[in-house]
Amino acid sequence: KQTLLPLLREEKSSFIFPCKPAVQRPELQYMIIELLKCIPLLLFLLFICGLDHFIFNILSIIQHHSFIEYSYQTSHHLSVNVMGTSLMAELLRSTIGALNTSFDTDVQTSNLVCLPQPTGMTRQQYLNTFLPLGALALLCVVQVYPFRLRRAIASFYFPKREKTRVLFLYNKLLQQRKNFLYLQRGRLARQARQPPGLGTLLLLRCRQRWPWLRRCLRRGCALCGTRETPQHQPCPNPECVALYCEGCW
Numbered sequence: 001k002q003t004l005l006p007l008l009r010e011e012k013s014s015f016i017f018p019c020k021p022a023v024q025r026p027e028l029q030y031m032i033i034e035l036l037k038c039i040p041l042l043l044f045l046l047f048i049c050g051l052d053h054f055i056f057n058i059l060s061i062i063q064h065h066s067f068i069e070y071s072y073q074t075s076h077h078l079s080v081n082v083m084g085t086s087l088m089a090e091l092l093r094s095t096i097g098a099l100n101t102s103f104d105t106d107v108q109t110s111n112l113v114c115l116p117q118p119t120g121m122t123r124q125q126y127l128n129t130f131l132p133l134g135a136l137a138l139l140c141v142v143q144v145y146p147f148r149l150r151r152a153i154a155s156f157y158f159p160k161r162e163k164t165r166v167l168f169l170y171n172k173l174l175q176q177r178k179n180f181l182y183l184q185r186g187r188l189a190r191q192a193r194q195p196p197g198l199g200t201l202l203l204l205r206c207r208q209r210w211p212w213l214r215r216c217l218r219r220g221c222a223l224c225g226t227r228e229t230p231q232h233q234p235c236p237n238p239e240c241v242a243l244y245c246e247g248c249w
Contacts (some may be wrong), residue, residue, distance in 0.1 A: 009224040034140035059118035068207040069110040223248040
């Protein structure tokens, strides 16, 4: 019976481990797609807030620079004096004298009532506008954790189906690992046929000449690329400079 555990480094990236708090690679793809869907809404809110601020500035300019105040003052004085002591003079004084008037007019008005009275949005109103969008983006990030419970819930209600799924996954992973090892062996064989590059030769020469530089000039695994540790195994062929980590070896 072939054993799959522990998984290879390339295989771990395609699985979701429920106990890991970090967002993993398969979940990251869906999370980014959900976050990208929030971008049109964010652009729409930015456009609306920018348009509101622009209109507020225009109305404020009109309010401050279009104010006109009118002042109207007039004075009217009418006095008719009839001289004489005759009967006609007395009659004229009693009739025309009623026309004597005197009044002053002082009227002040402005177009303040006709001017706009804009009111700008406060910081709290801007915050309340963007807060639902921030909550939506937060839910896009947090939703990956409840989604991990879907398999556990389905396995609780359908245990036979869960057993079939596990068996299918096991066989699929066996086939993938077989193909993976076959492809990697071919890739390493092609690399072995090629002469080592100048950088590789220079690295080996420096490591041989100055052993104290080995911590700084560490090589990587030929398969997964992990940095060199004491558990790494070199290729037994003296002509090969390949190095393998414990799992790949």
